[in-house]
Amino acid sequence: MSDREPPRRRVPGPSRPARPGAGQRPGARQARTPRPAPRSRSASRPRPPGPAAPKAIRLGSPRPRLRLIGLVLALVLSVFVVRLLQVQAVKADTYAAKAGQSLYVGQVLDAERGRITDRNGVALATSEDAYDITADPTMFAPDQLEIADGPEQAAALLAPILGQDQDRLAGKLRPDNKALRYVKLASRQTPQVWQQIKDLKSALAKKAETDTSSVNVLAGVLSVPTSKRVYPNNELAAGILGWVNAEGKGGGGIELQLDKRLAGEDGKIRYAQSGGRLVPTVDSSETPAVPGSDVELTIDRDIQWAAQNAISEQVEKSKADRGYVIVQDTRTGEVLAMANAPGFDPNDLSEADPAALGNAALQDAFEPGSTAKVLSMAAVLEEGAATPRTHVVVPNRLHRGDRLFKDDVDHPTWYLTLNGVLAKSSNIGTILATGQLGKTQAAANKVLYDYLRAFGLGSHTGLGFPGETKGILAPPDAWSTSQQYTIPFGQGVSVNAMQAASVYSTIANGGVRVEPALVRGTKEPDGSFTPAPKPERTRVVSQKTAKTLARMLESVVDDEEGTGTKARIPGYRVAGKTGTANRVDPATGKYHGYTSSFAGFAPADQPRVTVSCVIQNATEGSYFGGQICGPVYKQVMEFALKTLQVPPTGAEPAYLPVTFKR
Secondary structure (H helix, E strand, O other): OOOOOOOOOOOOOOOOOOOOOOOOOOOOOOOOOOOOOOOOOHHHOOOOOOOOOOOOOOOOOOHHHHHHHHHHHHHHHHHHHHHHHHHHHHOHHHHHHHHHOOOEEEEEEOOOOOOEEOOOOOEEEEEEEEEEEEEOHHHHOHHHHOOOOHHHHHHHHHHHHHOOOHHHHHHHHOOOOOOOOOEEEEEEEOHHHHHHHHHHHHHHHHHHHHOOOOOOOOOOEEEEEEEEEEOOOOOOOHHHHOEEOOOOOEEEHHHHHOHHHHHOEOEEEEEEEEOOEEOOOOOOEEEOOEOOOEEEEOOOHHHHHHHHHHHHHHHHHHOOOEEEEEEEEOOOOEEEEEEEEOOOOOOOHHHOOHHHOOOHHHHOOEOOHHHHHHHHHHHHHHOOOOOOOOEEEEOOEEEEOOEEEEOOOOOOOEEEEHHHHHHOOOHHHHHHHHHHHOOOHHHHHHHHHHHHHHOOOOOOOOOOOOOOOOOEOOOHHHOOOOHHHHHHHOOOOEEOHHHHHHHHHHHHOOOEEEOOEOEEEEEOOOOOEEEOOOOOEEEOOOHHHHHHHHHHHHHHHHOOOOOOHHHOEOOEOOEEEEEEEEEEOOOOOOEEEEEEEEEEEEOOOOOOEEEEEEEEOOOOOOOOHHHHOHHHHHHHHHHHHHHOOOOOOOOOOOOOOOEOOO
């Protein structure tokens, strides 16, 4: 090998451009060599072979779309601005008034009134669902309905449904107080009435949706649920029950006397409303109503019906002004019936005779006549002034004081026992007997007065009934000359029918007066029963005197010479007394016509029931108490004895003489 280095290999490099002038003529123009385009880094590397790359999508310019969105937003904002100006500037008052209709309103929630039942739980007065028809007067304003006569149009539609005067309704819908939000158009309407109004409202609303010229003029008419008092037996016991007025308050009778207990406590509700409708999403506050208590009376509905039927028939037959019947339990003082004729239907007072409203059996004061003679006999027997067999010579006329007295019939001199004086109802014999009560007439008057008071005359009965009269009984030192002799036989003194019945119940109860009762107790909403307070009991005469009087009263019915034979009841011993008294006409204050009566109890040997019948001013047929009240007494007493399942009398009565031989 040679010492010389090996020859180097030439690597080809990039061609260099030729220098100017090299190989060319001087002054000649050179051709330009184009420069290669710049490359990216990636472009310096060759790509592997493969499919061709997709063509790139080029996005359009966003500027047109942005311009469109901006235009739309500008239009929307313009609408809001215009609306805002309209609400706050152009029609601010109108929209403020409409907004005011979404305010809170309050209403009273009526408590459910308690029932009144008879002693067996049979309903005599109850309540049914009803509606108070109300309105929001602001919804009838011209700016709300956009008509000027909205109240008049609404009134024209409502008047025939509610049965009210159209002008009166329109006046309520257009009150002087423009801010008034609540008026009551009608109270306690039936569900049918409210449904009729609702149907009419719906029809008007539907028409207003399709006809822009129509207006729903009843949109502001609303309702409040309440209840309506109903008396399922119509006239039965109406004098006792009374009625409820348009405001839901007791207007008479037990409804008035026990109104607080029956009414309960009303509740309250406060809620948001819009256009007369409740807004359910807004909170409301409510105080629930507390229902009233039920009241249970001592009345037996069946006996009440029998008494009312009997007295109504006799009053009609006798063409009398009125009449009343009382049935009482002699042992407890409970009133089993208290019937008046004519009566009234508390369901519809518009048809009632004003003179028939109330309870005449407690509110009428009348002179009892001969039924009061039993009081005189009680005083005579208790004071030992005479016995049933004491002889009493009764002339045809008797001169006392400034008057000449007589009996109801002319007669020769009667030779009667004291029992006979009562059986034949002799005025003269009674005057003679009571004259033995004191050494002087003044002393005798004082003794008799004390007994009359003890039997309950001149005092309220204890029932606490609205409008009850306590009758008239003057103190003895105020008795006129004639009263000293007429009061012993029942004239110059006045009572109510309950007082008259209580006298006979006292005798039947062995001489102990039991205060009459009409209410047995009350049942609270929770079902608990509270009995009425026990009645006051007062001994008036001894048991011996009471039994003697009972036997003497049997003679009035059983003896052929007695005046009460029409009151006989087969199988039962009956004690009773007739009465026929001159009647004071309440219109003139003078005597006119007669008060006819019969009072007694049965069975006479084991008394259970007292019945008292009174008829005022009979103008057709007989007016004697034994003739027109005796049959009523018999009819009612028979029914009561059967209803109470009182067995017939077993023992025969002991005979007491009516007359004596000289």
